[in-house]
Structure formats: C-alpha cells, structure tokens
Amino acid sequence: MTLHDLVFSTINAPLTILLILLAAYRFVTMLFGLDLDFDMDFDIDADFDTDASFDASGLDLEDVSNIELKNETIVRNKRKELKWWQVLLIYFNFAELPFLFTFTSWIFFWWAITVISTYLTGSYDNSFGLIFFFAAIIPALILNKIFTTPFKAVFKKLERKGVSALDLIGRKGELLSNISGNKLGSVKLFVNNDPINIYARSLDGSSIESGKEILIIKESDDKKYYYIQLYK
Numbered sequence: 713m714t715l716h717d718l719v720f721s722t723i724n725a726p727l728t729i730l731l732i733l734l735a736a737y738r739f740v741t742m743l744f745g746l747d748l749d750f751d752m753d754f755d756i757d758a759d760f761d762t763d764a765s766f767d768a769s770g771l772d773l774e775d776v777s778n779i780e781l782k783n784e785t786i787v788r789n790k791r792k793e794l795k796w797w798q799v800l801l802i803y804f805n806f807a808e809l810p811f812l813f814t815f816t817s818w819i820f821f822w823w824a825i826t827v828i829s830t831y832l833t834g835s836y837d838n839s840f841g842l843i844f845f846f847a848a849i850i851p852a853l854i855l856n857k858i859f860t861t862p863f864k865a866v867f868k869k870l871e872r873k874g875v876s877a878l879d880l881i882g883r884k885g886e887l888l889s890n891i892s893g894n895k896l897g898s899v900k901l902f903v904n905n906d907p908i909n910i911y912a913r914s915l916d917g918s919s920i921e922s923g924k925e926i927l928i929i930k931e932s933d934d935k936k937y938y939y940i941q942l943y944k
C-alpha cells in the first residue's frame with residue numbers, strides 16, 4: 713500500500729480532497745486574486761447599541777475567507793444564555809480568528825488523525841473506518857484549539873496595527889451589500905493598493921444598493937463600524 717492509496721482510500725478521500733481544495737483556493741487567492749460572487753443574507757447578532765442585521769450579498773469568496781467571527785458578533789446580550797453553537801464557536805477559537813484559517817486547521821487535524829488511525833487498524837477501506845472518521849472530530853477540535861490559541865494574540869496585534877491605525881474618513885469605497893436604516897453592510901476600499909473590508913451603516917438611514925460608490929463620513933463611537941453615504 714502506498715501513501716497515495718492510503719490518503720485517497722474510501723474513508724480518507726473526502727478529507728484529503730477537501731484539504732486539497734482549501735489549499736488550492738488559498739494559493740490562487742494569494743497569487744492571482746479571486747472574485748467569485750458569494751450570495752448570502754444573514755442576521756448578525758452584534759453587541760451594538762441597537763439591533764443590526766448584516767446583508768452579505770455581493771461578498772466574494774476572498775472576503776468570506778477572511779471574515780473574523782468576533783465574540784461580540786456571536787453574542788448579542790451577555791445576560792442571555794448562549795446557544796450551544798455559540799459556545800462551540802467561542803471555545804474552539806472560531807471567534808477572533810479568520811474563519812478559513814481556523815477551519816482549515818481543524819480539517820487538517822481531523823484528516824491526520826483519521827489517516828493515522830485507519831492506517832494502524834487497517835480500516836482505511838472498509839466500513840469499520842467510519843468509526844475512526846467520526847470519532848476523530850472531537851480530538852481534532854481539541855488539537856485545533858491548542859494550535860490556534862497562540863495566533864489569537866498575533867491577529868489582534870495585526871488588527872490594531874491595521875485598520876485601527878488608518879484614517880479612513882473621507883475615503884471612497886465600494887459597498888458590497890445592500891443597506892438601509894440600521895442594517896450593517898460590508899465596504900471594500902483600497903489603501904496603498906491593499907484591499908480593506910470594514911463594516912458600515914448608512915449615515916442618515918437611507919437605502920444604498922450593493923455596488924455603489926460610497927464615501928466614508930465618520931467612525932462609530934464604539935469604533936466597530938463606519939457611517940457612509942452615497943458618493944455623488
């Protein structure tokens with residue numbers, strides 16, 4: 713049995729292919745960029761002064777892969793009991809880190825544990841291997857938490873030196889999602905040829921459609937998003 717036969721066996725092939733796709737996607741986005749429309753619309757439970765929703769229609773895959781699920785994004789009201797999936801996201805470091813980074817790391821550990829265990833037991837090509845496939849999920853999450861925890865401080869430091877250190881007021885950008893009223897959207901702009909994504913809300917509550925050129929007017933008091941208006 714060769715390594716190729718092992719990793720592409722019946723049990724291990726799904727995770728192997730997923731890892732290859734994740735690696736290929738990251739390689740392509742780093743070298744050439746990728747602008748595939750990713751259409752979704754979801755509510756964001758954010759710890760803002762007023763309830764806000766987030767319309768992510770128009771985001772491309774690169775934007776999605778770099779999204780950080782922050783604790784305040786997951787938890788709206790700290791006095792409310794957290795749902796089980798919120799606890800899992802926070803505990804296993806899917807918060808405060810770029811989602812695709814944490815997800816890829818978890819898939820890698822899941823894949824590694826499954827490959828090793830099915831190899832040692834000779835179950836890589838039979839139904840008995842499914843036990844190791846599913847049983848590896850929890851150990852992979854634990855290893856992933858241990859591995860990614862040091863990166864939380866690194867990403868926080870990079871973030872403080874990133875957007876927070878830039879003066880974005882008066883800059884123009886492109887709105888990536890429809891907004892109106894108190895709805896939050898995503899804005900892409902370029903600073904020194906580097907793309908930056910920020911959360912934004914309409915200055916006067918008026919409706920602004922995705923794809924429109926906007927002007928950044930001011931930053932919110934809690935410094936979590938910006939107020940924008942249509943650029944004329």
